[in-house]
Amino acid sequence: MNIRFIFICILLATATNVAAQAVAHLSRLDILFAGDLMQHESQLNAARQSDGTYSYSPCYSKIKEYVSSADVAVANLETTIAGKPYGGYPMFCAPDSFLYAARDAGFDIMLLANNHCLDRGRRGALRTLAMLDSLKIEHIGVYRDSTDRAQRYPYILEERGMKIALLNYTYGTNGIPVPAPLIVNLIDKPTMERDIAAARNMRPDAIIVCIHWGDEFTHQTSKQQRELTDWLLAQGVDHIIGNHPHVIQPFELRREANSLARHAVVYSLGNLISGMYARGRDGGALVTLKMQKFGGTTRLLRMKYLLTWVARPMRDGVKNFEIWPAATAPQNIPAVTREKINEFLDDSRKLLESEETYVKEELLP
Numbered sequence: 363m364n365i366r367f368i369f370i371c372i373l374l375a376t377a378t379n380v381a382a383q384a385v386a387h388l389s390r391l392d393i394l395f396a397g398d399l400m401q402h403e404s405q406l407n408a409a410r411q412s413d414g415t416y417s418y419s420p421c422y423s424k425i426k427e428y429v430s431s432a433d434v435a436v437a438n439l440e441t442t443i444a445g446k447p448y449g450g451y452p453m454f455c456a457p458d459s460f461l462y463a464a465r466d467a468g469f470d471i472m473l474l475a476n477n478h479c480l481d482r483g484r485r486g487a488l489r490t491l492a493m494l495d496s497l498k499i500e501h502i503g504v505y506r507d508s509t510d511r512a513q514r515y516p517y518i519l520e521e522r523g524m525k526i527a528l529l530n531y532t533y534g535t536n537g538i539p540v541p542a543p544l545i546v547n548l549i550d551k552p553t554m555e556r557d558i559a560a561a562r563n564m565r566p567d568a569i570i571v572c573i574h575w576g577d578e579f580t581h582q583t584s585k586q587q588r589e590l591t592d593w594l595l596a597q598g599v600d601h602i603i604g605n606h607p608h609v610i611q612p613f614e615l616r617r618e619a620n621s622l623a624r625h626a627v628v629y630s631l632g633n634l635i636s637g638m639y640a641r642g643r644d645g646g647a648l649v650t651l652k653m654q655k656f657g658g659t660t661r662l663l664r665m666k667y668l669l670t671w672v673a674r675p676m677r678d679g680v681k682n683f684e685i686w687p688a689a690t691a692p693q694n695i696p697a698v699t700r701e702k703i704n705e706f707l708d709d710s711r712k713l714l715e716s717e718e719t720y721v722k723e724e725l726l727p
Contacts, residue, residue, distance in 0.1 A: 389523035389655040390663075394432035395572070395603045395631060396469070397646035398440045398476075401460055402637025403450035408675045408682045409459070416448075416457040420682040421635055422467035425648070425670060428687070428726065430468035432650060433521055436528070436572070437464065437634060438605045439472040439501075442479070443493045444486030450637065452536075453481040458493060465497050471519070475503025475532040475547040476574045476606065484541040502572070503530035507543035515547075516561040524568075524655050527561035529554075529599075532574035533606070549575065551593070558597045567660035568600040568653065576607045576630055579643065581713055583611055583629045591627055601626040601651060601662070608633050609642040610710050613649070615665055615721050624662045624720065626651055635672060635685055645671035645688060645706045647714075650724075666722045669710050671703050687726045 409416040422429070429435050441454035443461050464472075472494060480487055487504055494501045500519075505511035519526040531547045531554060540546045547553075554571075561569050571594055576587050587604070594602055595616070602625075604611070611629035618625070632646030652664040671688040673680045678699045686692070688710075691703050711723070 391522045391524045391526070391653045391655075392431075392433045392650050393519075393526070393570075393653070394429060394435040394648055394650045395628070396429070396435065396437040396648050397631030397634045398438050398605055398608060398636060399460075399464060399634055400636035400638075401441045401450060401454060401456040404637040404674075405635075405683050406448055406450060406456070409457070416459045417682070418460050418463035419466065420680075420684055422463060422685060425668075425685050425687060426467045428648070428668065432468070434471065434519060435469045436471040436473065436603075437469045438476060438572070438574070438631075439464075439474060439490075440476050440478050440605075442482045442486040443490045444482035445489055454478050455482050455486065461493055461497060461499070465499055469499070471500040471502065471517075471528070473503055473530045473572050473574075473605070474501050475530040475572075477532060477534055477536045479504050479532070479546060480535045480538040480540065483538075484544050487544055502528055503532070503547045505545040508545060511545050516557055516564065518561075518564055518566060524653065524660065525564075525566045526653075527564060527566040527569045528572065529557055529561060529569065530572045549573065549590070554594075555597060558594075558599060562598055567655055569598065570601045570603065570651075571599050572603045572605070574606045575604055576611065578607050579609055579640075580607060581609055581611055581642065581709075587629055591629075595625055595627075599625075602628065603631070603649070604629045605631055608636070608638060610645075610647055610713060613665070613667065613714055613716070613721055615662075615716075622661055624665075626662060626665045633672070634670065635683060637674075637683070639674060641705065642709060644702065645669065645710070647710070662720075664720050664722065666724045667714070668724045668726065669707060671706050673699070689723075689725045 441456045444455045448455050502517045517528045531549045607630040610632040614627040616625040648668045650666050654663045669688040673684045
């Protein structure tokens with residue numbers, strides 16, 4: 363056999379083996395984050411069926427495929443699942459089917475540290491935790507006691523060969539004292555510093571803080587949000603995802619000097635589902651962090667977002683509240699609905715305009 367041919371075959375085999383090893387050490391993970399899952403009285407009325415049960419499945423029908431396509435989907439559950447009597451603002455409590463619908467839509471993890479987590483007291487919080495556990499939905503931010511917190515927190519997500527630490531905090535609980543031995547993760551720098559250090563000791567590929575903060579209904583970030591962002595990043599946090607204002611606030615992608623590292627900072631995702639209808643409160647964004655690990659180094663490849671808008675019964679020709687991808691909403695809708703969607707799109711795009719090519723709006727077909 364020709365020696366040159368044999369040599370070429372050896373080179374090709376070696377190259378193929380090297381390429382195979384490289385692929386084996388390459389991990390990619392898409393984590394999707396959603397805004398507030400709320401249930402107001404108008405939603406409760408729309409979901410009520412003739413037999414007295416409640417159905418929320420239609421709410422997610424137009425985004426279910428998108429949510430489910432992510433490796434992991436995380437949302438802020440801003441209502442209790444505390445059993446009857448159900449109710450909306452100001453003391454939220456949704457039927458169990460509200461949680462079933464979110465799970466069936468593809469959400470894997472619920473954030474609980476928010477200002478409404480104690481709306482039905484200790485009993486309501488405990489039942490919410492029990493429902494999440496029974497449906498095998500992971501949850502972060504509220505714990506039965508110190509032992510429960512020590513076992514579950516920091517929360518470590520292991521998926522697709524990557525290890526991500528997720529932390530969750532809220533500014534408060536609407537003045538409701540946290541009943542012992544229940545624990546709600548509050549924004550407290552000494553506690554957060556210890557938690558971040560504990561997470562770092564677990565050697566994750568990234569640390570993500572999900573935080574309930576900011577001023578309601580305002581698109582601009584507060585001084586406190588910006589200062590806390592700087593502090594968290596200085597502590598070694600990689601990415602920050604915010605909720606609470608019920609409107610979209612700016613997204614940032616911060617670069618590290620002399621490094622490929624980028625830090626996603628999402629100040630507020632707005633509402634995913636709610637009964638709010640005022641300008642800016644009728645929609646939100648789904649943000650996906652596309653992460654890659656290679657050779658022991660993890661970095662953020664891309665950050666993308668999908669703007670979503672909530673259609674309402676009676677006004678928009680739907681039987682129940684529905685979340686629509688805003689840019690590709692149905693064509694045969696009332697003119698007033700089209701006007702509201704365009705208003706939301708224009709406002710949101712103007713707010714999120716950026717020269718950073720790694721922050722992209724995604725448009726569904």
